[in-house]
Amino acid sequence: MPIAVLVVEDEALVRFDIADYxxxxxxxxxxxxxxxxxxxxxxxxxxxxxxxxxxxxxxxMDGLKLSAAVRERWPPVRIIVTSGNRIAATADLPPGSLFVAKPYVPADIARSMQGLLTGGAV
Incomplete structure (x- = not known):
């Protein structure tokens, strides 16, 4: 059974690109x-x-507030936050989350997701 992922991005082309990958x-x-x-x-x-x-x-709400809400309501959900405009400090993210700066490589995102799910290095 495939792993369900939610991609949240207001720029449609960026969202379509990572979602397709x-x-x-x-x-x-x-x-x-x-x-x-x-x-x-x-x-x-x-x-x-x-x-x-x-x-x-x-x-x-922005992605950081969304991440905090998701961690509170759905603790098992793993979180990766991205931005091309700012860098999120570890303290700004829910525990166990990752930050990836844009532009990112879709393959790196997929690897990071697998790492978060298996509890291994990302």
Whole structure:
């Protein structure tokens, strides 16, 4: 059974690119353009095990606040945060989360996801 991933990115082309790569590499991908949409998907799809979110997004919360909300409501979900505009310090992220700066290589994201899921090095 494929691992369910939620990709949250307001820039459609960036979201489509990583979502397509992950789907081609065996992940079940769900997509959201905002944190509000992401929360609705997480409530509807309890199988999601990974969140990959941009920091800067429109709506009621950014990716860091979304990450904190996900850690609180869905503790088993692993989290990777990304941004091309700023660097998130470890203290800004929920425990056990990763930060990856844009531009990133999709293969590196997939490897990081596998590492988070297996508890190994990322």
């Amino acid at each position: 992950l789907a081609e590499n065996g992940f079940e991908v769900h997509e959201a353009a905002s944190a509000d949409q992401a929360l609705k998907i997480l409530e509807a799809v309890p199988e999601i095990r990974l969140l990959f979110t941009d920091i800067d997004m429109p709506g009621s």
